[in-house]
Amino acid sequence: MRLxxxxxxxxxxxxxxxxxxxxxxAEKVIKKEVDFNPDFLRxxxxxxxxxxxxxxxxSMGYTELPDHAPDTERVESDESFLKKFHHALLELHLEExxxxxxxxxxxxxxDKGVPNMVLREDEV
Amino acid sequence: MSETPPEIADIMRVSSHREVYEPCDxxxxxxxxxxxxxxxxxxxxxxxxxxxxxxxxxxITSLILLLKSKLSNIHYLATDTNPLAAKVTTETLEAHGLxxxxxxxxxxxxxxxxxxxxxxxxxxxxxxxxxPEYEVGMEGIASSWAGGENGxxxxxxxxxxVDRLLSEKGWFYxxxxxxxxxxxxxxxMRKRGFAWRILVQRSTEEENLIILKFWRDGEEVERxxxxxxxxxxxxxxxxxxxxx
Ligand SMILES: C[S@@+](CC[C@H](N)C(=O)[O-])C[C@H]1O[C@@H](n2cnc3c(N)ncnc32)[C@H](O)[C@@H]1O
Numbered sequence: 001m002r003l004x005x006x007x008x009x010x011x012x013x014x015x016x017x018x019x020x021x022x023x024x025x026a027e028k029v030i031k032k033e034v035d036f037n038p039d040f041l042r043x044x045x046x047x048x049x050x051x052x053x054x055x056x057x058x059s060m061g062y063t064e065l066p067d068h069a070p071d072t073e074r075v076e077s078d079e080s081f082l083k084k085f086h087h088a089l090l091e092l093h094l095e096e097x098x099x100x101x102x103x104x105x106x107x108x109x110x111d112k113g114v115p116n117m118v119l120r121e122d123e124v
Numbered sequence: 125m126s127e128t129p130p131e132i133a134d135i136m137r138v139s140s141h142r143e144v145y146e147p148c149d150x151x152x153x154x155x156x157x158x159x160x161x162x163x164x165x166x167x168x169x170x171x172x173x174x175x176x177x178x179x180x181x182x183x184i185t186s187l188i189l190l191l192k193s194k195l196s197n198i199h200y201l202a203t204d205t206n207p208l209a210a211k212v213t214t215e216t217l218e219a220h221g222l223x224x225x226x227x228x229x230x231x232x233x234x235x236x237x238x239x240x241x242x243x244x245x246x247x248x249x250x251x252x253x254x255x256p257e258y259e260v261g262m263e264g265i266a267s268s269w270a271g272g273e274n275g276x277x278x279x280x281x282x283x284x285x286v287d288r289l290l291s292e293k294g295w296f297y298x299x300x301x302x303x304x305x306x307x308x309x310x311x312x313m314r315k316r317g318f319a320w321r322i323l324v325q326r327s328t329e330e331e332n333l334i335i336l337k338f339w340r341d342g343e344e345v346e347r348x349x350x351x352x353x354x355x356x357x358x359x360x361x362x363x364x365x366x367x368x
Binding site for chain 2: 012043112113124
């Protein structure tokens, strides 16, 4: 699971209010290179919840992201920022671990890179 | 100049598992529909493409291959309730040297909030076979086809989700059978402001497949007579079959 996906995942257990973000418990993290694509990154930056990305990256051992994202206009010229954003968003993979709902503590396993978010009957 | 062969998944490289739906006539018909629409898809310039119920991964892999040479900025997502399907899809993608993010979830439950309004292309080959209701969503391979009454249990739950996830310019490709009452599906989507078109119609020994495409046409529809859509549907279907 990449952080671009983590940034979209919510815990949908019935009655849960604090659905996002899920806390990452990393057991195995791998890196896979992806082509650098500034246009795509600029497009995504607007959709990303920055703090969730920063915390997610830290829990996967990557601490280079700034606490706050630069302004969208400044991003154009800030190649070094875009490179870090690219790496955190698209190249880090949580291979094994869990995603934890901050409200209920329910753990969703990540197995061979795939998060299993399917709920039990008593959770829907 | 020789024409380049169609860029779709290579069946020999599609991974499998006895509890995961194997590519079948319905999968091929859906990929054919995407092929028919390839030029439009490329001009559409989607940012996010998604498949719900990816099974073996044959369809999402084909979609990626269809767009890959022309568009490089796309984020691909695929979901399935069956963890084994998620695994097989990942293997199929890897065997083609491709990448998509695979998530195990009911329809798109865990993505509905954050991904709302962002998906530009959605493809679905749902469990559509009419079965007793209790077979729907059972563990194992049965849940890949079991569709409950008229085969519509899962489809009907998917439509509002697809509406929610699709962007303003979003397109939706759906596999149906004639026994699913596709004209009713069109009516439900029409009420949500979608127009529709038949992309592929194909009769096999067992089933009469119809692949539909939906897009938002900006018109608010207040009242719609069921008969109007049903007539429209029959007319386009017979027109379509005459053209073939
Ligand atoms: C007819 S198969 C299609 C598989 C593949 N897309 C293809 O065309 O070959 C339907 C798939 O939907 C999945 N499915 C069934 N119910 C689902 C649900 N509620 N949410 C997500 N996927 C579901 C099944 O596990 C199965 O893989």
